[in-house]
Amino acid sequence: MKNIEVNKFKLYTGRDLTQGIAMERDGKFGEKYLDAVSYIEMNPIDIERLGISDRCRVEGKYGHIVLPVKASDSVQEGTVFIPMGPWANILVDPETESTGMPKLKGVDVLILPTEEEITSLKDILRRYGVKEFDIQPIDRPLKAGETCIVKDVVCTFCGELCDYLEISLEGERIKRVKGGCAISNAKLLNYHRHRILKPMIRSDDGKLREATLEEAIEKTIEILSKSKYPLLYGWSNTSTQATEIGIELAEVLGGVIDNTTVMCHGPTALAAQEVGTARATLGLVKHFVDVIIFWGSNAVHAHPNHFARWIIPEGKIVKGRKERKIIVIDVRKTATAKQADIFIQIEPEKDFELVTALRMLLKDIEIETDNVAGVSLDKLYELIEIMKTARYGAFFIGMGLTMTGAKFRTIQELIKLAHDLNEWTRFVMIPMRGHYNVTGSNEAMLWSSGYPYSIEFSRKFPRMIPGFTTTPDLLMHGEVDAALIIASDPVAHFPQKAIEHLSKIPVIVIDPKWSLTTTIADVIIPTTMMGIESEGTAYRMDGVAIRLRKIVEPPEGVPTDLEILKKILEGVMKERGLM
Numbered sequence: 001m002k003n004i005e006v007n008k009f010k011l012y013t014g015r016d017l018t019q020g021i022a023m024e025r026d027g028k029f030g031e032k033y034l035d036a037v038s039y040i041e042m043n044p045i046d047i048e049r050l051g052i053s054d055r056c057r058v059e060g061k062y063g064h065i066v067l068p069v070k071a072s073d074s075v076q077e078g079t080v081f082i083p084m085g086p087w088a089n090i091l092v093d094p095e096t097e098s099t100g101m102p103k104l105k106g107v108d109v110l111i112l113p114t115e116e117e118i119t120s121l122k123d124i125l126r127r128y129g130v131k132e133f134d135i136q137p138i139d140r141p142l143k144a145g146e147t148c149i150v151k152d153v154v155c156t157f158c159g160e161l162c163d164y165l166e167i168s169l170e171g172e173r174i175k176r177v178k179g180g181c182a183i184s185n186a187k188l189l190n191y192h193r194h195r196i197l198k199p200m201i202r203s204d205d206g207k208l209r210e211a212t213l214e215e216a217i218e219k220t221i222e223i224l225s226k227s228k229y230p231l232l233y234g235w236s237n238t239s240t241q242a243t244e245i246g247i248e249l250a251e252v253l254g255g256v257i258d259n260t261t262v263m264c265h266g267p268t269a270l271a272a273q274e275v276g277t278a279r280a281t282l283g284l285v286k287h288f289v290d291v292i293i294f295w296g297s298n299a300v301h302a303h304p305n306h307f308a309r310w311i312i313p314e315g316k317i318v319k320g321r322k323e324r325k326i327i328v329i330d331v332r333k334t335a336t337a338k339q340a341d342i343f344i345q346i347e348p349e350k351d352f353e354l355v356t357a358l359r360m361l362l363k364d365i366e367i368e369t370d371n372v373a374g375v376s377l378d379k380l381y382e383l384i385e386i387m388k389t390a391r392y393g394a395f396f397i398g399m400g401l402t403m404t405g406a407k408f409r410t411i412q413e414l415i416k417l418a419h420d421l422n423e424w425t426r427f428v429m430i431p432m433r434g435h436y437n438v439t440g441s442n443e444a445m446l447w448s449s450g451y452p453y454s455i456e457f458s459r460k461f462p463r464m465i466p467g468f469t470t471t472p473d474l475l476m477h478g479e480v481d482a483a484l485i486i487a488s489d490p491v492a493h494f495p496q497k498a499i500e501h502l503s504k505i506p507v508i509v510i511d512p513k514w515s516l517t518t519t520i521a522d523v524i525i526p527t528t529m530m531g532i533e534s535e536g537t538a539y540r541m542d543g544v545a546i547r548l549r550k551i552v553e554p555p556e557g558v559p560t561d562l563e564i565l566k567k568i569l570e571g572v573m574k575e576r577g578l579m
């Protein structure tokens with residue numbers, strides 16, 4: 001009998017800087033992006049122990065893939081890392097255990113040496129049920145013109161919403177970007193590339209054909225009106241004004257509106273609803289915070305300007321990086337961990353235990369073991385002492401914390417730790433948000449319905465029931481019969497089981513660029529690039545509202561998200577006799 005114990009590993013998924021750059025520069029079907037999300041990182045000791053050559057077979061409960069292997073000391077023995085994307089989707093655990101959030105970290109997998117072919121994107125899309133692979137990315141034609149400098153441009157990539165970028169324009173072409181990180185440079189310099197410029201409708205033969213905007217909107221209205229229980233998903237890469245129209249549309253349809261929080265900081269939002277929060281703006285962090293703890297967050301890769309903007313510069317009270325202590329708590333030795341003064345590498349799935357132990361030490365409760373979560377008790381005493389004696393402390397938390405086993409219970413415990421610490425000093429917790437306006441989408445849903453995401457209107461009033469109205473559960477259980485996807489790409493990020501259902505129902509995609517979700521779409525409506533070709537409001541990760549500017553005119557005939565949604569809402573209301 002094969003000894004599979006030695007092949008058992010814990011899989012961690014996460015974002016990576018190269019992935020963001022490649023996606024913006026070469027598009028999601030470009031070789032560089034695909035290379036950036038289709039590898040597995042393993043500790044060299046494990047590679048040697050298992051006799052792996054250049055690739056391995058990764059088997060999970062729901063499927064298997066073959067990937068090239070990269071050796072890395074950053075991952076602990078017994079754990080592996082795969083960047084978030086189509087390959088990781090095959091392996092992640094779709095079960096949400098009534099929390100609404102699938103398990104994206106600490107997933108049980110078997111790793112086996114193999115000589116099999118590397119799994120290709122086409123193989124994966126075929127498993128999702130994609131029959132035709134007919135994406136047609138084109139570059140938007142750019143008008144020539146004068147050279148000019150535009151100041152105070154906002155980068156619409158991550159939740160940092162850096163709002164001080166200076167760009168050089170030559171006509172409609174962005175020639176240079178000052179102040180941005182590598183991802184924003186890739187996004188702005190290539191905003192015109194890999195675009196969808198014409199609406200598309202899938203014909204009976206399964207192929208996409210060009211349509212007029214009126215036809216595409218009409219088809220959308222028809223699909224949504226016929227649907228008994230539609231899902232309106234995404235909303236994190238568009239304006240807050242567009243989200244507000246989306247909420248109205250969901251209410252009229254008696255369907256569900258959900259944003260990408262369900263796949264990232266859902267546990268943080270749920271925990272805050274249970275025990276409150278301890279928040280601050282990033283400006284306060286820059287001026288006052290002298291102890292910063294990144295917990296399960298790889299800011300250097302996911303929010304590349306974070307250090308340069310809030311940690312290295314001199315604040316009014318704290319005089320820059322030299323006066324700040326940076327601590328990183330993570331399972332992997334990430335790029336952020338390499339910047340830290342103290343790195344605490346914890347055992348997989350043990351965050352809850354570690355936070356509880358810290359709360360116990362703060363309350364002088366004895367711990368009858370010399371090691372918690374792989375961290376020595378001496379180290380824990382040192383850590384709690386640093387927290388207690390901070391002038392002002394801040395936890396920056398990421399998906400490394402939200403997506404592990406205990407999910408929102410871990411975040412609840414961390415918020416309680418921040419509350420406890422506020423009896424000694426000042427301590428706050430700020431979630432590191434991924435999509436640039438996921439916070440705004442939460443805000444709009446909160447002020448309209450009282451719930452931050454996963455809201456359904458089938459009973460004519462808003463309800464949010466984690467495990468029932470949450471998108472992964474709705475898709476897994478085949479509850480919804482049509483979907484409108486706007487400003488997000490669930491096929492790139494959802495577990496395979498959820499995508500399988502999505503590919504069986506009518507799907508409308510509203511997006512400026514080709515995404516993996518367009519491969520299963522029945523209607524595609526092109527839209528403008530927010531913050532470049534259209535304006536609106538977005539909310540930074542700390543809840544500060546920022547106005548996004550229009551820098552260049554949109555491509556001819558391409559409407560904004562807001563214009564498209566208003567037309568759809570109007571059409572659906574007419575269908576239902578409400579206008």
Ligand code: SF4
Pocket residue numbers: 155156157158159160161162179180181182183184303304305306
């Ligand atoms: S840190 Fe985020 S918002 Fe700031 S420039 Fe980079 S990608 Fe854009």
